[in-house]
Amino acid sequence: MRVLWFLSLAALVCAHQEPQLDWWETTVFYQIYPRSFKDSDGDGIGDLNGITSKLSHLKELGIGATWLSPIFKSPMYDFGYDIADFYAIQEEYGTMEDFENLIKAANELDIKIVLDFVPNHSSNESVWFEKALQGDEKYFDYFVWEDPVIGEDGSRQPPNNWVSVFRKSAWEYREEVGKYYLHQFVIGQPDLNYNNPDLVEEMKNVIRFWLNKGVAGFRVDAINHLFEVDKEKFGGKYPDEPRSGNLNDGPDDYGYLDHIYTKDQDKTYDMVFQWREVFDEIKAKDGLTRVMMTEAYTDATKTARFYGEGDRLGSHMPFNFALISNVDGSSTAQEIKYAVDQFLTFKPVDKSGNWVIGNHDNSRVASRYSPELVDGLNMMVLLLPGVAVTYMGEEIGMVDGYVSWEDTVDPSGCNTDDPINYVSSSRDPERTPFQWSAEKNAGFSTAPKTWLPVAAGYETLNVEVQRAAARSHLNVYKALVALRALPSFQTGRYESLALNHDVFAFRRWSKDEIYVVLVNFRNVPYTLDLTYFENVTGKLKVELTSIQSQKSVGDVLSAENVSLMGLEAVVLKVIA
Ligand SMILES: *[C@@H]1O[C@H](CO)[C@@H](O)[C@H](O)[C@H]1NC(C)=O
Ligand SMILES: *[C@@H]1O[C@H](CO)[C@@H](O)[C@H](O)[C@H]1NC(C)=O
Ligand SMILES: *[C@@H]1O[C@H](CO)[C@@H](O)[C@H](O)[C@H]1NC(C)=O
Ligand SMILES: CC(=O)N[C@H]1CO[C@H](CO)[C@@H](O)[C@@H]1O
Ligand SMILES: [Ca+2]
Ligand SMILES: [Ca+2]
Numbered sequence: 001m002r003v004l005w006f007l008s009l010a011a012l013v014c015a016h017q018e019p020q021l022d023w024w025e026t027t028v029f030y031q032i033y034p035r036s037f038k039d040s041d042g043d044g045i046g047d048l049n050g051i052t053s054k055l056s057h058l059k060e061l062g063i064g065a066t067w068l069s070p071i072f073k074s075p076m077y078d079f080g081y082d083i084a085d086f087y088a089i090q091e092e093y094g095t096m097e098d099f100e101n102l103i104k105a106a107n108e109l110d111i112k113i114v115l116d117f118v119p120n121h122s123s124n125e126s127v128w129f130e131k132a133l134q135g136d137e138k139y140f141d142y143f144v145w146e147d148p149v150i151g152e153d154g155s156r157q158p159p160n161n162w163v164s165v166f167r168k169s170a171w172e173y174r175e176e177v178g179k180y181y182l183h184q185f186v187i188g189q190p191d192l193n194y195n196n197p198d199l200v201e202e203m204k205n206v207i208r209f210w211l212n213k214g215v216a217g218f219r220v221d222a223i224n225h226l227f228e229v230d231k232e233k234f235g236g237k238y239p240d241e242p243r244s245g246n247l248n249d250g251p252d253d254y255g256y257l258d259h260i261y262t263k264d265q266d267k268t269y270d271m272v273f274q275w276r277e278v279f280d281e282i283k284a285k286d287g288l289t290r291v292m293m294t295e296a297y298t299d300a301t302k303t304a305r306f307y308g309e310g311d312r313l314g315s316h317m318p319f320n321f322a323l324i325s326n327v328d329g330s331s332t333a334q335e336i337k338y339a340v341d342q343f344l345t346f347k348p349v350d351k352s353g354n355w356v357i358g359n360h361d362n363s364r365v366a367s368r369y370s371p372e373l374v375d376g377l378n379m380m381v382l383l384l385p386g387v388a389v390t391y392m393g394e395e396i397g398m399v400d401g402y403v404s405w406e407d408t409v410d411p412s413g414c415n416t417d418d419p420i421n422y423v424s425s426s427r428d429p430e431r432t433p434f435q436w437s438a439e440k441n442a443g444f445s446t447a448p449k450t451w452l453p454v455a456a457g458y459e460t461l462n463v464e465v466q467r468a469a470a471r472s473h474l475n476v477y478k479a480l481v482a483l484r485a486l487p488s489f490q491t492g493r494y495e496s497l498a499l500n501h502d503v504f505a506f507r508r509w510s511k512d513e514i515y516v517v518l519v520n521f522r523n524v525p526y527t528l529d530l531t532y533f534e535n536v537t538g539k540l541k542v543e544l545t546s547i548q549s550q551k552s553v554g555d556v557l558s559a560e561n562v563s564l565m566g567l568e569a570v571v572l573k574v575i576a
Helices: 002-015 048-053 055-061 096-108 127-133 197-211 267-286 300-305 322-326 333-346 371-383 463-468 473-483
Strands: 028-032 065-068 085-089 112-117 171-174 179-182 217-220 291-294 354-356 387-391 493-498 503-510 513-520 526-528 539-545 556-558 562-564 569-574
Touching: 028 055, 048 055, 048 096, 055 473, 065 217, 085 096, 085 197, 096 112, 112 197, 197 217, 197 267, 217 267, 267 291, 300 333, 322 333, 322 354, 322 371, 333 493, 333 503, 354 371, 371 387, 371 473, 371 503, 371 513, 371 569, 463 473, 473 539, 503 526, 513 562
Parallel strands: 028 065, 028 387, 065 112, 112 217, 217 291, 354 387
Antiparallel strands: 171 179, 493 503, 503 513, 513 569, 526 562, 539 556, 539 569
């Protein structure tokens, strides 16, 4: 009895110690969309050698890890998210040797490389799919097949009403086998069959192959689309999905249906936990954590479930899309606080959170919020509790580029068949080439034509200009990466307030330090009383400001009387 009491006391004491953070919990992850980052050979398409040549930019920012959108062999119907060979590099991006050089150069700079794992589907031009069509049983079972339905007039119809994320039927007929295959995304992306143990093992081998090559982890794509409902429960045929009731969508639109049979199925979580075992199997060899980041656009409860269940571990970082899906530039401070706190509330208390505000599928921060809010939002992403994730270009506040209907290449834009309204569906605007300098093609490429046009305004909005400027988004970003290393931000506590309809504020503190971050989401000036935060009294020193601020680093303010310009953002430190 006495011994037990003593042990539990010891456990209690340990629990109060500062958590020991692993490499991935303290770093900033930088997403590179390889096709648009840097072109080394003048064909207008970014490539691996281009990335290697620009690793110094990541180093300058203070980035510790980068995740690359897919670089694998692909016919590019969905720009690499349709993988034809999971074990090979796409020629236009480089060779396996180029990739090995990239890993080596990155290691020398202490930057980790994370790749994109696209498990839901392969490509209709993969050897796997070709063999399936030739009747090879092993590979036939890698995919999801269903018999046609014959209509009253004798015509061949898809098996049910399922719609692809990119519009129209999710089923495509193949004469060769007389069946339809499922594609939750484009026609060129046949879904893989996770009810087949051979396929499950094959995909684990894909993970092993790259992790053994020195890759520090994977970001896992579109994970909640992995499994479809078990058709045996419905008499051996996949059932129709019900109408969503959404009045803006027609029968060809993804939003027309409620995706109860094709998304968020229970088996998905088990697969993630199985993959985590593979990650940990590689970690056991050398002690380095291989990190798993998972992408699922879903609710807070389901997102949290990816962390693990019972004694089974799951994703290290189930992406938190609150700042993408739940709020934007028109949101009130109350809505911002609600979105931020909701994720922190649902996430398991003993796990790290993460903040994602942009990626290659969503309009850029400067366009979705406002160009003036770029610094304030970077303050949130880098100083809220948890891992920070930055999409390339957000450090300089890049804006969505204009891409004409003729130049549009994204299937999500093209499939609208609508030369007027394609823009809201197209993901090309956030994928335009990275803006390095005022040179031709923004210094991205020497080609006469780049794969997507460079965004207007690059002559003044680029890395070179911002590096030289006394105040720039780039320099604010670098200062934020340095601030984030302080104990208050690494392991410190967090509390937030909506000071009024427009100003979101949060406090981060550790033993002897208290910081307050203020972001004014509207173009309206305010005088604020920060003493609503406990222990925020007396004088505050300005640590960092958004670039349009009239304040300077080192200015001293009174806690009960802080004036903030419209759209201004500041980081303050309590000094007395
Ligand atoms: C693959 O699908 C695309 C449509 O996404 C189509 O254009 C192409 O012809 C298909 N390739 C084969 C070999 O079926
Ligand atoms: C406020 O400061 C006191 C004295 O330093 C400290 O004991 C207390 O934990 C602080 N409370 C908060 C919420 O910061
Ligand atoms: C608040 O500060 C402003 C200057 O920023 C000053 O003009 C004003 O008198 C102060 N108000 C109070 C109540 O201290
Ligand atoms: C954010 C992201 O990577 N989204 C991807 C989700 O999956 C589809 C299909 O693979 C891609 O088109 C998206 O880019
Ligand atoms: Ca190139
Ligand atoms: Ca699937």
